[in-house]
Every structure is written in structure tokens, then in C-alpha cells.
Amino acid sequence: MLFKHNTPNNFRLKTTILLVLALCGILFLQQSAHSLEIPERPTGRVTDLAGLLTPNQIADLNRMLAEFEAKTTNEIAVLIIKSLEGENLEDYSIRVVEKWKLGQADKDNGVLLLIAVRDRKIRIEVGYGLEGVLPDGLAGSIIRNEIAPWFRKGKFYEGIKAGIIAIMQATKGEYKAPVKSRRRSKAFSPITGLIFLFILLSIISRLFGRRRYRRSAPFIFWGGFGGGFGGGFGGGFGGGGFSGGGGSFGGGGASGGW
Template structure:
């Protein structure tokens, strides 16, 4: 009797997990979209603004940032779910693996930023963690989901654009641009100084009493420097000029290797 009950319990558990494995990863959207809210958290206008913003960035840089909101990740760790979903959908270009997935499980109250292989240098785990803790979590905690996603993607654009602009300049000229390393060093130095300063100063825009980088100051600085001038502002909040044509053409077959960070609210 006990053995039969134990076998039944094992069968139910295995069946439940296999059901999640087969059925709880959403299918790749058709028609393709960069913002997919399966939890119905965002308004139609908010979805449209984020979609336009991410589409403009994709058209201008070839990097793909996708936002997915679901109800729950079930028995998975949210990090594993994000990596598997990013691989299944192929977010990013196959030859660059330059995809980023922001996954939020709304009923679980968990969020994770997964970075493709090609983006791990531009957005290391420590910076992904900062974005989650300083931008997404505080806004999600107060119920302002759109603002959290909007500010997080702004910061991702700023961090990611430097690496790919540098790569383009290197391939065209055969050597690094003379000004870019100084611009990058300046930005990194500014962020480090801000982190040190804001440990003592609780009144900052980005982190509140928990400290962090002054988000708005950093964004203004980044938009004024080097090759980002006149480009970064076009992506912000889904407004401004959207270069590059029509709708999203689809994901490009990118892969994910375990980079990223998450948190809960």
C-alpha cells in the first residue's frame, strides 16, 4: 500500500514537471513582437510604446532586447526559464548572440535579465543586478511596471551601445577609435564615483535610500558623449525619431549562456 502511494506520488510529480516542460514556454510570437505581455499587466499604449522603442533600437543597432511578462515560471528557477526561453525564441542575431531578455513572472514577483553570449561583456552580471535592484524592483514594488521597464531598457541601451560602436569602428578602421576609449573610461569612472558617493547620500534618483547610480544624470551624460549623441535620445520612451522602417522582422537565432541577474519585489 505504501509503495503504491509512493509510486503514485512520483508519477504525479513527474507528470506535472513534464507538463510544465512541454507546455508552459510560450510559443514564439506570430507576428513577431519584442514586447510580449502574457500576464496582461501593461496597457495597450504602454506595450506599444515599449515595442516602438525596442524596435527602433533593433533597427539602429541589430541588437535585440525583448520584454516578456508571464504569470509564473512554475517549478523552474526564473534564471533557467529565461535562458531556455531566450534560446527557444532565438533572441538576438545568430552570428553575434546579441540578445537580451527581460523576463518578469508577475505572480511569482520575480524578474530576471538574461544576456546573450555576445552581450555579457557590455552588460556583466554585476551591472545587470544593478539595473534590476535599482530600476526595476523599486518601480515594480510600487506598481509602476511600465516605468521600471522603460528605465531599465534605457540603461541597457546605454551600456550595450558602447561595445557595438567600438566593434564597428575597429572593423572599419583596423584599429580602435581614438576617442572612444576615453569616453568609455569617463563613463565607467563616473558610475564608480556615483556608487561611492551614493552610499553616503540617500537622496538619489535611481536607488533611493539603497544607493546606486544617479540614473537621470548618467543618461544625460551618456547621450552627450561621443557616438551616442543624437542617437540615444531617439529610443527613449518610444518617442522621437524611429529610424529603419516597418514592424519587427523576427528574432535572429541568438543563444544564451548563463549571463544575467535577477531579483524579486
């Protein structure tokens, strides 16, 4: 009698565990399959792997960024790639700043502007030390209001330059976002997906547990998951800089597109 009473519970538990393990395995394989190569740390501050800019435009941006770094010690880098090749934008951005060691170790003052051309995606990755002056919402506003409008016109140099200027202003407390654009950016990462799946599996488990005793019980799904995640995932990777020895990043920043 005891065996029969426990069998449904044991079955549900085993099924839930197997589903979680299978989903974790799928996510792991996806991440492994989409491990896009990170370019070596550049000598300049603008790396254009998509051929989007002319040599003169790259030189102008490099000069502007070098002068800003000399005055403030804040390090801003620009990386332009052709495609993410299926990889998550936020995860790739974190891997870049980790390898490049962007920012100074004692100030965590690095910023990466990442552009994936074919995916039409933009990411501003912000070091811990600058999150106070360049929070997620403000970074999102810079993407939406300063960069994306130019990109939609096909004027990539103008958009990148406008974004860089806005980032510089933000680090000095001089950039103010339009009121209508002050909203938290949305980002969806594999970690967010796992959280969602755990919640979903819990609901399914409860559903099957109740059906044995109450077949007429309704199934209620509470929506709203996945909406409000602003790039806070990614862990505390130790990044570094072109000359500062390495600042830290924890996923602060924002993502957008055009």
C-alpha cells in the first residue's frame, strides 16, 4: 500500500529531474556549438571586423577615444563583427571584455560598444566602476536615441561616433536621456531561460499532482516572464584594459538593435 501511494510522487520527481537535466544539456550544447571566436586584444580602440568603416573614420574614432582616455583614464573600445553566428549577444560581450582586459583594475572603468552587423544588434557593456554614471537605462537610451537612428539610415560612422560621444558625456554626468526613453532595456540570456524553465516545470509538476485527485481543476499560467531583465546576468568576470591592468564587469549595460 505504501509503495502504491509513493509511486506517483516518485515518478513526478524523476520526470522533473530528467527534464531539467535534458534542458541543461541542450543549453550547454548550444553554448558550446556557438562559441564564436574572440579576436585578440587590439592595439587601437576600434576593431572593425566587418569592413564597416573607412581607415580615416577608424583613425578619427581612435584619436577621439585615446584623447578621452588620457584625460579621464576611462577606457572605451568599439568592436564591430559581421555576425554573432547564433551566439548570445550578452554572453559574447562579456567574453570580449574578459579577454581584452578592458578598464583599470583599481577603477573598473571600461566600456565596450559591440555591434553585430548582420544580426542588427548593439550592446554597451559597462564596467562596475561606471555603472553609477552609466546605468542600464541610460545605456539603453544611448542605443535607441543616439546610435540606432543613424544605423537605420545606413550611416554607421555617424551612429558610432554619436554613441561614443554620449558615453563620454554620461561618464562625466553630462548626458541626459529623453524622458520617454528612460526605460529599462530587455535582455534574455540562457540563465534567464533556465529560471523560466524551472518555474514552468514546477507549474507542470503541480498540475499533474492535482489531476490525480481533481481532474476538473483549471490550469492557470501566469505570464510576464522574461520581460524586465536588463543585462544583469553574466557573472563577475575580471576584465582588463589596454593599459590599466584589468577592470571588472558583471553584465551591466544594455542591448538593442536597429
